[in-house]
Amino acid sequence: MIAVTSHENEASIVDFYEGKSVFITGGTGFLGKVFIEKLLYCCPGLVKIYMLIREKKGLTIKERIDRFVDDSLFDRLKTQRPKDLDKIVLIPGDITAPSLGISQEQENILIEEVSVIIHSAATIKFNAPLEEAWSINVDGTRRILDLCRNMKKVEVFLHISTAYTNINRNVIEEVLYPPPADIKELEKLDKHNVTEKQTMKLLNGFPNTYTFTKSLTEHLVAENCAYMPTIIVRPSVVAAVLEDPIKGWLENWYGATGISVFTAKGLNRVFLGHKNIIVDVIPADYVANLVIIAGARNNKSKELKIYNCCSSGCNPLTIGNLLGAFIDDAIRHKTYAMPLPGWFIFTRYRLVATIVTFIFQVVPAYLADLYRRIIGKKPKYTKLLYLVVQTRVALDFFSSNSWVMKADRMRELYASLSNNDKRMFPCDPTHINWPEYLSDYGAGVRRFLEKRN
Known part of the structure; x- marks a missing residue:
């Protein structure tokens, strides 16, 4: 049962962002792009979106903006309100540099103009060296917080964490748990x-430096409540857009995408785990919608608010069903690379996984490349094999463990919205129709990643 506190008499979500400017880090990433498009399209009264971005030699700011918006994700804005794209202002800097590497002039602009901060930047490499993960995820967040505490108009700080910051628990609530180590x-x-x-x-x-440093960073962010309303949003495995602005849109192979496609193509034949393990997938637009809503509704709260943006606690999806959908898609559209694309096994034993990998992945890859050499083509499967195995091993821990990630607070927040806000910013995972979504997800892979018609 979801307890609902009605906000019907409050200003709409769109009204909250009227006349305000947003500062976002990680804006060039998959999730960051969805944040920016959604804010610009749904909140036309927004003044500016300031986006921290690393310097790139040989390209002017105008050229970088043009490249950034040269994506079908922004098509509806380019068609309906192209001038709104001019609201994106790039702030050259680096999250690992002292004072973020921002010029004094641009820092002054942020201090004077920004009302909402969305901190999304992070290294998402699972096995990054501890020094690298710490510099970006922990120290980078500290630098962002230092800047934000000087902002004169700041109303709310939103930190994008991960649902996997507390994987030492079977059930994960929307609360701050004790840190895994002493940060000091x-x-x-x-x-x-x-x-x-x-x-x-x-x-x-x-299992890796990513989840470890992100867990510690939550405690750094929690201290920020003393300075401004602070929110932590914990997405699970972020996947293709469900609905808005383009069904199935995605731009990288991270998360569940790469390994699902590899398996569907017959390039991966084994998983450590069981077919009934729950894989917590959440569409990218649901994460963006939750962040936008949470910022508008908690801008006066002195309490740390944590929202799990997850599906496993209310609308679970098994890894067997996820992979099955991708395999069906590959067979239907004949996009598989190896014979018998639907054949793979689950096992709980690493030795079995190693044997199956050698017999059914390594040997076929070498034979396929031998054939390619004979007919005068460049080999490609042995190189791809390394990527497939590396990806699967990095996910072994997650494919062999299940968690129930509660999202009650997120669902309560959504249920409290007006009907118009609900239509504009859907984020309740119980509304996801998995077969339909996974079909669109597969179509998105073909269209946006594989560039197939």
Whole structure:
């Protein structure tokens, strides 16, 4: 049962952003692009979106903006309100640099103009060296917070975390759990000289540096409540857009996409785990909608608000059903690369996974490349094999474990909206029709990643 506090008499979500400017980090990423498009299209009264972006030699700011919006994601804006794209203002800088590498002039603009901060920048490489993950995820967030605390108009700070910050628990609520390590002790550590073995010990049961550093960062962000309303949004596995602005839109192979497609094509034949393991997938537009809503509705709260943007607690999807949908799509559209694309196994034993990988992936890859050489083509399957195995191994921990990630607070927030706001910013996972969504997801892979007609 979802308890609902009605906000019918409050200003609409769109009205909240009227006359305001937003500062966003990580805006060039998959999720960041969806944030920006959604804000610009749905909130026409928005003044500016300031976007932190690293310098790139040889390209002017105008050229970088043109490249950024040269994506079908922005088609409806380009068609209906092209001038609104001029609201995007690039702020050259670097999240790993002192003071973010921002010029004093641009820092002053942010301090004077910004009301809403969306901090999305992070390294999402699972096995990045601890020094790199720490510099971006922990220290980078600290630098953003330092800047935001000087902003004169700031109303709310939104931090994009991950639902996998508390994977030492079977059921994950929308609360702040104890940190996996003492952040102050880790700050003293010479991370440059930490070995892989020492890193594994420091991770304290976490599978990689990404989830470990993101978990610690939540506690850094929690301290920000003393300065401004602060919100943590925890998306699970972010996947293709469900509905708005383009069904199935995506721009990279991360998350569930790469391994699902590899399996569907017959390039991956084994998974560590079981077909009934729950995989928590959430559409990118649901994450963007939640962030926009949460910022508007919690801009006066002194309490840290945490929202799990997840599906497993209310509308679970099994890994077997996820992979089955991609396999059906590959067979239907004949996009598989190897014979018998539907054949793969689940196992709980690493030795079995290793044997199956060698017999049914390594050997066929070498034979396929031998054939390509004979007919005068360049080999490609052995190189691809390395990527497939590397991807699967990185996900072994997640494919062999299940979590129930509660999203009650998120659903309560959505239920409290006016009917118009609900239509504009859908984010309740119980409304996802998985067969229909996965069909659009597969179509999105073919259209946006594989560039097939």
